[in-house]
Amino acid sequence: MTDVLVKQIKNKRLALAAGLLFSLLAPALAFADEAPKLSAGDTAWMLTSTALVLFMTIPGLSLFYAGMVRSKNALSVLMQCFAITALVTILWAVYAYSIAFGGDGPYWGGLSKAFLAGVGVDTLSGTIPETVFMTFQMTFAIITPALIVGAFAERMKFSAMLVFTALWLTFVYAPIAHWVWGGDGWLGGKGILDFAGGTVVHINAGIAGLVAAIMVGRRKGYPGTPMMPHNLTYTIVGAGMLWVGWFGFNAGSELAADGTAGMAMAVTQIATAAAALAWMLTEWMLHGKPSVLGIASGAVAGLVAITPASGTAGPMGAIAIGLASGVGCFIGATRLKRALGYDDSLDAFGVHGIGGIIGALLTGVFAAPSLGGAGLGVESGGIAAQVGVQALGVAATLVYTGVVTFVILFILKVTIGLRVSDEEETEGLDISQHDERAYNL
Numbered sequence: 001m002t003d004v005l006v007k008q009i010k011n012k013r014l015a016l017a018a019g020l021l022f023s024l025l026a027p028a029l030a031f032a033d034e035a036p037k038l039s040a041g042d043t044a045w046m047l048t049s050t051a052l053v054l055f056m057t058i059p060g061l062s063l064f065y066a067g068m069v070r071s072k073n074a075l076s077v078l079m080q081c082f083a084i085t086a087l088v089t090i091l092w093a094v095y096a097y098s099i100a101f102g103g104d105g106p107y108w109g110g111l112s113k114a115f116l117a118g119v120g121v122d123t124l125s126g127t128i129p130e131t132v133f134m135t136f137q138m139t140f141a142i143i144t145p146a147l148i149v150g151a152f153a154e155r156m157k158f159s160a161m162l163v164f165t166a167l168w169l170t171f172v173y174a175p176i177a178h179w180v181w182g183g184d185g186w187l188g189g190k191g192i193l194d195f196a197g198g199t200v201v202h203i204n205a206g207i208a209g210l211v212a213a214i215m216v217g218r219r220k221g222y223p224g225t226p227m228m229p230h231n232l233t234y235t236i237v238g239a240g241m242l243w244v245g246w247f248g249f250n251a252g253s254e255l256a257a258d259g260t261a262g263m264a265m266a267v268t269q270i271a272t273a274a275a276a277l278a279w280m281l282t283e284w285m286l287h288g289k290p291s292v293l294g295i296a297s298g299a300v301a302g303l304v305a306i307t308p309a310s311g312t313a314g315p316m317g318a319i320a321i322g323l324a325s326g327v328g329c330f331i332g333a334t335r336l337k338r339a340l341g342y343d344d345s346l347d348a349f350g351v352h353g354i355g356g357i358i359g360a361l362l363t364g365v366f367a368a369p370s371l372g373g374a375g376l377g378v379e380s381g382g383i384a385a386q387v388g389v390q391a392l393g394v395a396a397t398l399v400y401t402g403v404v405t406f407v408i409l410f411i412l413k414v415t416i417g418l419r420v421s422d423e424e425e426t427e428g429l430d431i432s433q434h435d436e437r438a439y440n441l
Contacts (some may be wrong), residue, residue, distance in 0.1 A: 019299070024246030027288020037129035038065070045257035046132045053139035059083055060241030064300075065150055065439075068232030068293070070227060072428025073154045074234075074438035080207025083148045084165050091169055092138045093376025099174035101137065106186040109178045126255055136252060138178070144173055144201045150346030154217045155425055158433045160418045167408045168208065172401050176200055182348050191365055192378035192393040193386070195264070196253035198360040199397045207398050208405040209344060215409040216418050218343035220425050233291050239296035243272060246289070246303045250310035264310040268303065269300050271322035272379075275302025278326025301329035301351050303361030312363060314372025321362050325355045341346075357394055364390040 018407065042232035061306035062081040066074045088096075100111035101396060113119060125133035145165045152161075179185040180194050187199075219227065229235060249270045254261040280296025284290040305325030306318055313321065314400060333350030376386045412418055421423075424432035431437065 001034055006066060010157075017264050021394075034306065036124050036126055036130070039125060039256070042127045042256045043129060046068055046128045046255060046405065047263070048253060049248035049252025050132065050136045050139055050145060052245045053136065053143065054085075056141045056242050056245035056249065057139070058082055060245050061146055062238065064238030064242060065153065065236045065346055066294075067231040067236075068150075068229040069153050070428070071230040071439060072430055072432065072437075075324065075436055076158070076429035077149060077153055078436055080149045081146045083158075084149070085142050087162060088142045088145065088164055088169055089138060091166060092134075092141050095133050096141060096174045098167055099170070099251045100141075100177040101134075101182050103182075103371030105178075105354060106184060106189065107179065108175060109196075109234065110184050110420065113432060128255060133255065136255075137138060140197060140201060140249075140257075141169060141173055141184055143209075144197075144205050144396030147167060147201075147205035147348055147352055148209045150210060151344050151347035152383065153345040154429060155219050155345075155419055156216055157417060157420050158429075160412050160416055162417065164212075164412060168405065171408070172208065172404050173200075173204065176204055176397060177398065179396075181247070185316075187393050187396065189378070190392065191310055191386070191389050193363045193390065194308045194393065195311030195363075195379045196250045196307045198363065199358050199393045202304045202352040203360065203394060203397045204356075204401050206349045206356055207401045210342065210353060211402055211405045212409060213342050213344045213349070214407065215413065215423040219345065220422060223338075223341075223344045229293060236292055236296050238381040239299055244300055245273070246307075249303075250307060260311055263374075265316075266314050267315060267318035268306055268310055270315055271306035271309075271318040271325075272299050272377075274300040274319045275299060275305065275320025275326035278323045279330045282327050282330045289386055296365060297333065297347065297351060298326045298330070301325045301355045304355035305362070306327075308360050309363040309366060312367035312374045314366070314374075316372050317366030323418060324362060328358050329355045358392050360390050361387060364388075380426065 003184035008324070038430040042431055046310065058081055062078050065077045065081070069077055093116055095114045096113060097116065098111050101109055102113035103110035119130050119134060121129070121131070123130040144166045145168055148168075149161070151235070177200050179187040180192060180200050181188060221227070226331055247265050251261040251265040254264060276295050276299040280290045280295045302322040302325055305321050306313070307320055309317065329351050332349040337347070337350055364373065364376070365383055367376050367386065368383050369375055378385045378389055381388075404432060420429065420432060
């Protein structure tokens with residue numbers, strides 16, 4: 001463009017001045033072109049995704065869990081999920097969003113965005129309003145501690161559950177979210193691939209659930225007394241809601257309405273179907289009949305496992321991840337639990353912990369372009385190096401979450417207590433904790 005101006009302007013001094021002015025303005029003009037602009041399409045998709053992810057907790061997860069407990073505890077599970085939604089919303093707005101996304105430190109985001117300071121109508125996060133990004137991430141923070149409810153269902157005091165949720169959000173969820181997604185978080189800096197929360201959400205909730213199940217102790221009568229799900233209709237409806245809502249969870253994590261979001265939606269559907277069939281067929285072969293609870297659990301296992309890989313795996317990788325998670329989570333939720341003797345009531349660890357680990361590790365394999373993936377996160381070293389980074393993220397989450405969760409629960413156990421009395425447990429948490437019944441027959 002400068003050469004054209006020089007030819008058109010005969011006066012050499014004017015040409016020199018024009019060229020100098022253009023060279024000075026060019027960086028500013030380029031910066032203006034690159035500055036983030038609000039995208040109505042991206043914003044509309046993210047508003048929809050945020051609603052879908054909230055839909056996963058209430059009513060999706062609430063019904064999924066409520067159907068699996070005994071009738072005398074159905075309301076207690078619904079109440080716990082609902083109360084967690086309200087509590088985490090306030091804590092996220094007051095300080096937890098800032099810890100996760102407020103700064104660029106490797107381990108801690110700081111409090112610069114406490115009380116949502118600086119988050120206004122016109123502030124952007126990429127091409128969407130920061131208010132939308134903040135609320136989208138809030139829905140992730142809501143569902144993660146709600147998943148843990150499945151591990152200690154039917155026996156934890158409601159008051160202890162509330163305090164545990166607040167402390168766990170503060171000292172476990174928000175820091176790990178920052179490690180992976182918070183700008184300069186140390187795991188993100190090492191190139192970990194966790195598109196929508198394999199480590200941050202599922203391994204995190206799974207290992208916390210395992211620790212909680214052990215610390216709170218077995219349900220009265222377990223394993224000798226049959227404790228059958230009271231309403232599998234609720235469970236299959238809840239699983240269907242989770243499946244639909246998960247499109248917001250995974251495809252929404254692109255934070256844009258583009259091709260990556262489209263592929264994330266496709267692989268989410270494919271992996272879920274593969275896992276549901278894998279669990280069903282494994283159960284059918286080993287027990288003689290396929291169960292509704294089995295196929296629903298298998299679908300959730302596939303949803304969990306594809307979560308970290310949804311932005312990088314291709315369709316064939318999704319099938320492999322789904323098949324592996326369907327079989328692996330079946331073994332974890334049945335054989336492993338029985339062998340070790342812990343009472344993970346609704347298989348929070350068996351599905352979310354084991355499914356998250358399978359998905360996180362296989363993300364490092366099926367992100368490879370040679371296997372149909374979108375690319376690895378590490379610059380060199382190939383699949384082996386990426387799997388190594390994924391394993392580091394898994395190990396760090398397991399150790400940190402396990403230790404901090406134990407400390408939180410131990411403090412609560414020796415102060416306010418974790419568990420209801422034997423009489424209250426026999427009566428049921430609906431009456432003993434809330435003075436209500438799910439069914440008045």
